[in-house]
Amino acid sequence: MSGDGQSLRERFEAAFMPNYGVPPVALARGEGCSVWDADGRRYLDLIGGIAVTSLGHAHPALVEAVSRQVATLAHTSNLFLHEPEVLLAERLLGLLGAPARVFLANSGTEANEAALKLAIKYGRSRGRHYFVAAEMGFHGRTLGALSLTGKPSIRDQFGPFPIDVRFVPYGDADALKNAVTDDCAAVFLEPTQGEAGVVPPPDGYFRAAREICSATGALLVADEIQSAIGRTGHWFAHQAEGVVPDVLTLAKGLGGGMPVGACVGFGEAGTVFAKGDHGSTFGGNPVSCAAALAVLDVIERDGLLDNVKTVGALLSEGIAAVRHPLLRGVRGRGLWLAAVLAEPRSAEVQAAAQEAGFLVNALQPDAVRLAPPLVIDEAEARSFLDALPGILEAAHG
Known part of the structure; x- marks a missing residue:
């Protein structure tokens, strides 16, 4: 061809x-x-x-890892487990350095869909009914993730949306504090807004978001689809801020070109889902997991x-x-x-x-x-x- x-x-x-x-x-x-x-x-x-x-x-390491895995075991579905997915989850938890659990998906928007479903279940069990996100934030194109996306040009024509999301100016800690009450289930934020134009917040904003969520009991969801896996010079951008979110979403750079995403729940958030609450046929695919492991290995080795x-x-x-x-x-x-x-x-x-x-x-x-x-x-x-x-x-x- x-x-x-x-x-x-x-x-x-x-x-x-x-x-x-x-x-x-x-x-x-x-x-x-x-x-x-x-x-x-x-x-x-x-x-x-x-x-x-x-x-x-x-990259030779990525080519070798993918070639070896696709010749060994290319797909299992979620009906069976395999070592590459276990190794990847363990490796991510080691890099994060905090007690957590992992769900593997195929993309960023799917990772955010998992985070949203997790937050909905968490909120309903506590009588919490709305979400907070940032103006001009971007979390994906599927309807759940789009509900949280604060870009009217791509959002408005596909509403109304199934959840109540209240948008606040990005970087304004006072506006965030005023928006998050005991009725808020979760706050979705990017440590730096990517699609808005690579816009970092003021110093201390993400720490303030952590404090606000901790004070009210809302989950802090860090969307690191673009910012993680070394992109900012840290494994995860939130680590540079000295905070730990309740939920972390990953994709993009994790697979080095192969489709893989992850939703990580820390502490209590890691056990919100029960058996059957969520799933993915291709999530945790052996080939994508092998690619992700190669990416992490090379970043560390080199x-x-x-x-x-x-x-x-x-x-x-x-x-x-x-x-x-x-x-x-x-x-x-x-x-x-x-x-x-x-x-x-x-x-x-x-x-x-x-x-x-x-x-x-x-x-x-x-x-x-x-x-x-x-x-x-x-x-x-x-x-x-x-x-x-x-x-x-x-x-x-």
């Missing part, structure tokens, strides 16, 4: 529902932090599959948390040093950054970067996301920084 980029885009448009439009690049292969399109052109991948390809493309901090700081400081009327600044943590624009021209920046051989993401009209593989090196980061002034000039002109 083969085809040039234009013919593949035409075939895509004819075969697929139009919810994605037609992506501008047809990718054919990848190696490390580079990808090649169907026409043979090379790009530096600074999107990483939306913070997914932690080890880059075709010191990638330190690499994230070093190269992330290089990128952040380098972007901040660029003087151009289109660039207002940079925000984010580790290898999860947004170049903030002075005008709503992110689509133009994305196109100009593509033309220059770099893949970036026009996340918001005035924000361009960078979420490269955790293995990106300083030379690759500098190549983007060297090209950035020209990219901005092309987009601005």
Whole structure:
């Protein structure tokens, strides 16, 4: 099977529902932090599959783990157990360092659906009937997760929703405190808002959320679909805040490209579900679990948390040093950054970067996301920084 980029885009448009439009690049292969399109052109991948390809493309450890597992046992369903899922759950609990239980899913939205069902059961057993989430927060596209998503542009057309969710401004601890009462079942928050434009909260906000939930008995659910597994330079972003949530959701970077998600319940929250309360045919798939174990092994073995901090700081400081009327600044943590624009021209920046051989993401009209593989090196980061002034000039002109 083969085809040039234009013919593949035409075939895509004819075969697929139009919810994605037609992506501008047809990718054919990848190696490390580079990808090649169907026409043979090379790009530096600074999107990483939306913070997914932690080890880059075709990493030998990931290829070996997946190949070995798919040749041994590819699927069992949840009617049987297998060692890779047990090893993965144990490894996650070890990294978290707190008593907890794990549910494995296939994606971020499924992890959040599990967390929502858990919170509903917890709340009903205590007479709690509503939820709190943040404006512009993103928790997924399925109806339960979408109920908690505070982006009117993707949410409103699919309502009404089955649960009562009250939205508060992100980062405003006083607003959060006023919204959370003894009738609140759970608070869903991202330690940094991803789809809103990689927006970190003020210092102390997540600790304040922990205190508010502890005082009222509401569960604190930390959505770390994008921020975990080394993305910010820590295994989990909440660890940098010095807090432990009641429920944690994971996906994206955990599988390095294979579909896997997790919902982790700490303490009492880990035993809310009873037999039959929730399930997944593909969740905990042996191949995905083997991939996740390889990702965790390589991050630890190769010191990638330190690499994230070093190269992330290089990128952040380098972007901040660029003087151009289109660039207002940079925000984010580790290898999860947004170049903030002075005008709503992110689509133009994305196109100009593509033309220059770099893949970036026009996340918001005035924000361009960078979420490269955790293995990106300083030379690759500098190549983007060297090209950035020209990219901005092309987009601005």
